[in-house]
Amino acid sequence: xxxxxxxxxxxxxxxxxxxxxxxxxxxxxxxxxxxxxxxxxxxxxxxxxxxxxxxxxxxxxxxxxxxxxxxxxxxxxxxxxxxxxxxxxxxxxxxxxxxxxxxxxxxxxxxxxxxxxxxxxxxxxxxxxxxxxxxxxxxxxxxxxxxxxxxxxxxxxxxxxxxxxxxxxxxxxxxxxxxxxxxxxxxxxxxxxxxxxxxxxxxxxxxxxxxxxxxxxxxxxxxxxxxxxxxxxxxxxxxxxxxxxxxxxxxxxxxxxxxxxxxxxxxxxxxxxxxxxxxxxxxxxxxxxxxxxxxxxxxxxxxxxxxxxxxxxxxxxxxxxxxxxxxxxxxxxxxxxxxxxxxxxxxxxxxxxxx
Ligand code: NAD
Ligand code: IPM
Ligand code: MN
Numbered sequence: 001x002x003x004x005x006x007x008x009x010x011x012x013x014x015x016x017x018x019x020x021x022x023x024x025x026x027x028x029x030x031x032x033x034x035x036x037x038x039x040x041x042x043x044x045x046x047x048x049x050x051x052x053x054x055x056x057x058x059x060x061x062x063x064x065x066x067x068x069x070x071x072x073x074x075x076x077x078x079x080x081x082x083x084x085x086x087x088x089x090x091x092x093x094x095x096x097x098x099x100x101x102x103x104x105x106x107x108x109x110x111x112x113x114x115x116x117x118x119x120x121x122x123x124x125x126x127x128x129x130x131x132x133x134x135x136x137x138x139x140x141x142x143x144x145x146x147x148x149x150x151x152x153x154x155x156x157x158x159x160x161x162x163x164x165x166x167x168x169x170x171x172x173x174x175x176x177x178x179x180x181x182x183x184x185x186x187x188x189x190x191x192x193x194x195x196x197x198x199x200x201x202x203x204x205x206x207x208x209x210x211x212x213x214x215x216x217x218x219x220x221x222x223x224x225x226x227x228x229x230x231x232x233x234x235x236x237x238x239x240x241x242x243x244x245x246x247x248x249x250x251x252x253x254x255x256x257x258x259x260x261x262x263x264x265x266x267x268x269x270x271x272x273x274x275x276x277x278x279x280x281x282x283x284x285x286x287x288x289x290x291x292x293x294x295x296x297x298x299x300x301x302x303x304x305x306x307x308x309x310x311x312x313x314x315x316x317x318x319x320x321x322x323x324x325x326x327x328x329x330x331x332x333x334x335x336x337x338x339x340x341x342x343x344x345x346x347x348x349x350x351x352x353x354x355x
Pocket of ligand 1: 016020076077078079080081086093261262278279280281282283284285286287292293294295297334
């Protein structure tokens with residue numbers, strides 16, 4: 001691993017991923033200017049343009065190079081209407097989640113200001129939880145196939161892969177996080193009333209692991225009820241742990257409770273290893289290149305990344321700057337402001353520089 005400077009691989013990717021990554025980089029540069037934070041940011045052009053131009057998704061050996069030579073990877077977003085099957089997304093994003101064994105997809109759902117939630121009467125006290133999404137198996141494993149494709153008798157199968165090891169490590173990570181952060185409750189969400197094999201495993205493992213954490217209250221909700229309760233009474237949650245597909249869905253719902261996808265950050269982690277950080281949102285092609293996307297999710301993702309690579313004070317400065325910009329109404333339109341993507345990035349960077 002390199003010496004003092006933290007080396008970070010940036011993949012802006014596609015659509016608004018490019019717009020928002022530019023602003024995240026701007027904020028990290030401001031951090032260097034203000035605090036001397038040593039970061040070596042290198043930008044890689046993997047994404048739809050490159051794939052369409054020369055067929056490259058992630059070159060052989062690149063993932064291993066990121067793993068061995070970089071402290072973190074930052075991804076803007078992937079997704080392009082010209083590649084409807086998302087082939088490059090599987091090769092870049094999903095391949096790194098699986099290949100680097102980033103089994104925790106951590107997605108904070110935290111309300112910064114009362115006025116940002118669409119839930120009537122709810123305050124910042126009520127909405128502050130974290131989703132622990134399993135990130136290396138489930139329906140995302142890509143196991144399946146077609147039979148008699150294109151005929152009237154076609155069969156299409158995607159297998160839901162749940163391993164003892166995979167289920168246990170995400171559940172344990174959720175409990176360990178709760179304990180380390182002084183959180184009282186872990187809620188596991190599944191559909192064990194229907195998925196009688198796969199989610200029976202989740203039930204058994206959850207109860208077993210919960211016994212190791214008697215200081216943490218272990219609760220369970222079926223995922224349909226979870227969706228309802230997240231809206232009805234989000235104050236009951238500290239940590240939610242769930243499978244890959246359910247976690248994908250509830251993380252967008254969670255984002256909508258706290259101001260939308262323009263504020264939602266996420267981390268793909270394997271504790272102790274080089275991990276991947278990305279906003280929850282996608283490439284939103286209709287907003288791409290128009291200076292309208294909210295860069296705050298990407299900037300908050302950069303803060304999450306700084307925290308995880310051992311720079312918590314720098315992370316706090318970046319998050320504080322975003323909070324202040326929101327408080328002052330220096331935001332894009334999705335948050336009620338009038339600024340463009342670049343102007344928001346400039347403003348947040350100026351607050352960091354003045355810190
Ligand atoms: P999306 O998250 O890109 O956008 C949905 C809507 O949310 C947008 O139309 C926009 O109104 C809003 N939005 C999202 N991010 C915003 C931001 N930063 N600022 C303001 N508004 C924002 O989801 P989609 O439209 O379903 O997907 C578009 C493409 O992105 C697809 O190809 C999808 O597969 C891909 N995708 C990629 C990732 C990723 O790379 N991590 C995540 C989700 C979706
Ligand atoms: C996310 C995205 C991805 C997922 C897609 C782009 C593969 O929606 O990171 O939430 O489903 O995990
Ligand atoms: Mn998603």
